[in-house]
Amino acid sequence: EVQLLESGGGLVQPGGSLRLSCVASGFTFSSYAMSWVRQAPGKGLEWVSSISGSGDNTHYADSVKGRFTNSRDNSKNTLYLQMNSLRAEDTAVYYCATLMGSGTYYEKYWGQGNLVTVAS
């Protein structure tokens, strides 16, 4: 059974930093690209970033480019999202997800989500 367990969220002041983690189990982690998707309170879904299985290739939404870093440690089956220079508009539940597809990729399995609140 695929499981994705996120941690690291919480309350942070504007301009601060936070690192989210997503521990994966139930599949060969290094074989799958992964993504982060967020959802502001009461709002829809917004893709944040994706990373290849090897970690060599990453993509970011324009809204987080230069501030967020997506990385992974395949030896620990763990995905990370380093979030710097946080803004109020980054307040959201952050989901990690496995990517599936052929040539193009969609989110198949999702974690339970981790709330990040940016406020003073």
Add this chain to the structure above:
Amino acid sequence: DIVMTQSPDSLAVSLGERATINCKSTQSVLYSSNNKNCLTWYQQKPGQPPKLLISWASTREFGVPDRFSGSGSGTDFTLTISSLQAEDVAVYYCQQYYSTPPTFGQGTKVEIK
């Protein structure tokens, strides 16, 4: 970026009746390499993560009830719930994964009338 627009924003359907949600993209999401449309449908219940229902516009995930079906091609897509059940109350999202960034529709809230 490809913009995804769903209609309606919400709908109320009687138990056992059909629910239809539309999704339109600003450009074609037909992937020439496999001649499939890069379009997914997700179901999200309150307090839960999204659940993948359909990929490639019409391929239902294992375990998803067959009352859920997806159709369409190019820029126009539809999710149909053939006979609404109480457990289908949720928000439904379409997503295109044809190009980066992948983008979602704004969501359609389905309720019981």
